Amino acid sequence: MKIHKLITDTKTLTELCQRLAQSEFVCVDTEFMRENTYWPELCLVQIGNEEEAAAVDPLADGIDLTPMLDLLCDNEEVLKVFHAGGQDVEIVYNLTGKTPHPIFDTQIAMMAISQSEQIGYANLVESWLGLTVDKGARFTDWARRPLTERQIEYAIGDVTHLAEIFPKILDKLVSTGRGMWLNAEMDKLADPENYRMDPDNAWRRIRQQGRNPAVLGRLKALAGWRELEAQHKNIPRGRIMRDETLADIAGHPPKKQADLAKVRGLSNAWKDNDIGKRLMKVIAGAEPLSKDEMPVKAKRGAPLGKEGALVADLLKLLLKIRAREIDIAARLLTRADEMEALAAGIRDLPILEGWRYEVFGKDALQLVEGKLAFAVKNGRLTMTHVDDMAAELNGTQEAAE
Numbered sequence: 560m561k562i563h564k565l566i567t568d569t570k571t572l573t574e575l576c577q578r579l580a581q582s583e584f585v586c587v588d589t590e591f592m593r594e595n596t597y598w599p600e601l602c603l604v605q606i607g608n609e610e611e612a613a614a615v616d617p618l619a620d621g622i623d624l625t626p627m628l629d630l631l632c633d634n635e636e637v638l639k640v641f642h643a644g645g646q647d648v649e650i651v652y653n654l655t656g657k658t659p660h661p662i663f664d665t666q667i668a669m670m671a672i673s674q675s676e677q678i679g680y681a682n683l684v685e686s687w688l689g690l691t692v693d694k695g696a697r698f699t700d701w702a703r704r705p706l707t708e709r710q711i712e713y714a715i716g717d718v719t720h721l722a723e724i725f726p727k728i729l730d731k732l733v734s735t736g737r738g739m740w741l742n743a744e745m746d747k748l749a750d751p752e753n754y755r756m757d758p759d760n761a762w763r764r765i766r767q768q769g770r771n772p773a774v775l776g777r778l779k780a781l782a783g784w785r786e787l788e789a790q791h792k793n794i795p796r797g798r799i800m801r802d803e804t805l806a807d808i809a810g811h812p813p814k815k816q817a818d819l820a821k822v823r824g825l826s827n828a829w830k831d832n833d834i835g836k837r838l839m840k841v842i843a844g845a846e847p848l849s850k851d852e853m854p855v856k857a858k859r860g861a862p863l864g865k866e867g868a869l870v871a872d873l874l875k876l877l878l879k880i881r882a883r884e885i886d887i888a889a890r891l892l893t894r895a896d897e898m899e900a901l902a903a904g905i906r907d908l909p910i911l912e913g914w915r916y917e918v919f920g921k922d923a924l925q926l927v928e929g930k931l932a933f934a935v936k937n938g939r940l941t942m943t944h945v946d947d948m949a950a951e952l953n954g955t956q957e958a959a960e
Contacts, residue, residue: 560607560609560610560611560612560719560722561610561611561612562611562612562613562715562719563575563611563612563613563614564613564614564708564711564715565613565614565615565616565706565711566613566614566615566616566622567616567619567622568619568621568622569621569622569623569626572615572622572623572624572626572627573626575606575611575613576626576627576629576630577626578611579606579607579608579611579630579637580630580634580636580637582608582609582610582637583637583638584608584637584638584639584640584663584722584725585606585607585608585630585637585638585639585640586605586606586607586608586612586640586641586718586719586721586722586725587604587605587606587631587639587640587641587644587647587659587718588604588605588606588641588642588647588714588717588718588721589601589602589603589604589605589646589647589650590602590603590604590605590701590714591603591646591650591701592700592701592702593795594795595794595795596793596794596795597789597790597792597793597794597795597796598653598790598793599646599649599650599653600702601617601650601654602617602618602701602702603615603616603617603701603706603714604617604624604627605714605715605717605718606627606718607715607718607719607722608722609722609723609726612715612718612719612722613715614711614714614715615627616706618702618704624654628651628654628655631651631659632651632655632657632658632659632660633657635660635661638661638662638663639659639660639661639662639663640662640663640664640665640721640722640725641659641662641663641664641665642664642665642666642680642683642717642721643664643666643677643679643680644662644664644666644748645748645753648662648748648749648754649754652751652754652755653754656751657751658749658750658751658754659749660749661745661749662745662748662749663725663745664744664745664748665683665721665724665725665728666678666683667741667744667745667748668728668732668741669683669728669888670744670887670888670890670891671732671735671737671738671740671741671887671888671891672728672731672732672735672737672886672887673886673887673888674882674883674886674887674888674889675888676888676889676890676891680692680717681694683724684720684724687723687724687727687728688720688723688724690720692716692720693709693713693716695709695713696709696710696713696714697713737887739914740891740914744891756786756790758782758783758784758786758787759779759783761782761783761785761786762775762778762779762781762782762783763854764782764802765778765782765802765805765806766802766806767806767809767810769810770853770854772847772848772849772850772853773847773848774809774810775809775847775848775852775853775854776845776846776847776848777808777809777812777842777845778805778806778809779845779848779852780841780842780844780845780846781805781808781809781838781841781842781845782805784837784838784841785799785800785805788834788837799834800824800825801824803824804822804823804824804825807822807823807824808822808838808842812842813839813842815839816829816830816831816835816836816838816839817830817831818830819835819838819839867899867902867903868902870902870926870927871895871898871899871902873926873933874898874901874902874923874926874927875895875898876933877919877922877923877926877931877933878892878893878898878919878923880941881918881919881922885918887918892910892915892918892919893909893910893915893919893920893923897909897910898910898923901923901924901927902927908920910923911924925944930944931943931944932944
């Protein structure tokens with residue numbers, strides 16, 4: 560494989576992207592810093608295929624990333640391969656307003672062919688290639704220039720190894736017929752709505768007890784204000800105010816600015832500084848949340864009770880058995896809240912649709928309906944249909960007679 564150590568000019572980047580545009584896939588990774596900023600600061604982009612790879616320096620004077628961004632977002636003929644690519648996709652979205660497409664994430668793919676739910680990159684490389692990744696450069700300052708040879712070598716390795724692993728994972732998916740299982744997960748990763756920072760929706764990420772419209776209205780106003788303050792200052796939103804402090808103020812709003820000094824999580828300076836004045840103005844102008852915006856109540860069946868809780872526990876046991884039997888991550892099949900809903904009588908669930916129904920939902924429903932039982936065979940816990948168990952028992956009795 561040809562390695563281009565570090566690209567720092569537009570001409571070389573353009574030529575690389577023209578060659579990569581002829582590939583079936585390109586592997587992509589990024590290095591960034593975001594500990595002290597609202598927006599992640601892109602420090603390095605690694606991109607390559609099976610034949611060549613390079614590190615691109617977005618901080619180089621005069622470099623234009625447009626050829627690479629066009630390849631990632633506008634070229635539908637080339638598959639973009641990431642590992643745990645959520646933050647990488649977010650960075651591309653922040654730069655372009657678009658997300659890479661079509662997209663493939665090897666961490667998500669591993670869920671369909673193993674019981675690994677969030678396999679790390681180093682473990683992925685070790686399991687497929689038998690190589691140990693040097694983690695020493697992982698937590699270095701990627702914004703500092705010049706970058707060291709060790710940093711660049713470490714960074715490019717992220718895509719050179721991935722370019723070797725991806726075809727192997729793809730072959731496994733094809734041979735097992737599980738590629739279609741991942742379509743919805745990949746579409747979700749590429750959905751621009753996941754990365755759109757809308758201040759009006761910021762409140763939905765904050766935990767808040769109760770459904771009081773006045774409290775939720777203040778929560779919405781305060782969360783949106785905090786988001787804009789953080790964006791304007793380009794600092795993490797938690798530096799403005801932590802979630803729990805914001806929720807506390809929404810539930811128990813201070814009557815005057817001087818009362819802010821009594822709020823846990825705020826410094827004494829808030830009682831007379833400018834940001835405190837802006838906060839009080841937001842509280843005063845907040846309106847109750849409209850009926851249309853009220854959070855949708857989760858679908859709930861009858862209260863579980865002791866029997867229902869037992870059924871939910873049995874479903875979780877069934878999930879463990881099935882995940883082990885077919886070598887799949889349990890999280891890809893379903894989650895605890897969905898099994899509790901099934902135990903409570905809800906039937907409009909993803910687990911009862913499509914491939915999930917065929918692989919797990921059908922048996923889960925039969926367990927709830929009393930048609931499936933657990934049995935121990937050869938020292939292993941297995942699932943057995945009640946009718947089959949009865950037939951087997953009758954056959955044993957007849958043989959004994």
